[in-house]
Amino acid sequence: MLTHIRYDSAGLITAIAQHHATREVLMLAWMNHEALQETLTTGRLCYYSRSRQKLWRKGEISGQIQYLVEARLDCDGDALLFLVDPTGVACHTVRRSCFYRALTPKGLITLTQPEKTRTNFIRILLPLKNVF
Template identity: 55%
Template sequence: MNFDPQTLRYDEKGLIPAIAQDHASGQVLMMAWMNQDAVAQTLATGRVTYWSRSRQAFWVKGETSGHVQKLVDFRLDCDRDCLLLLVEQSGPACHTRRQSCFYTAVREGDEVELMAPLTDQA
């Protein structure tokens, strides 16, 4: 059965949440939004492409930073309203230079940073 991006359940703005997870470690890296064209482009190129709500434009992950996400597996949840992208991440996934955007925990009412920004290797 061929997959058709039109069969996904997008929100009223034509977007669907996409969670990026490192395929090897299982670490959740980030969450961003995709529209139908971003889904199609990701599947066609193997380079993860999101929809930037602030810029109202496509965002090919790593295009400017070099921190590319190569698609390994593309999964749909049971309701077809959320995506799980298993990726091969090159460099940090977060714009803060952390491996994951989920680097802050709330423990006993306090925010705790779980990871420091990555430093450049000379």
């Protein structure tokens, strides 16, 4: 089955994560063969970080895990779509989706604000502890 998948010259393939219920597109990342195999066998999304050049097990540090609901391949085998059930936000800006900015004639417009998660509250409130 994995022989149908066409990796690029760097051994990578694009991977879209979409919320399985709301259908919101959460993020776009990359996978190598190892990341894809791990994703399909563990049921948790594992990407390949191009900047860090190593596997990026989503949620390993942030706790924002993406559980696999369905994996899809496109017609020419060079793009993956994952329907996921996330435990939290997708974006490092603490937003549900990384696609939170719109390109408009007036410039870039921010569409969503950071979620009020527990982690985010701690991040906002901790600097205040020395004030009171």
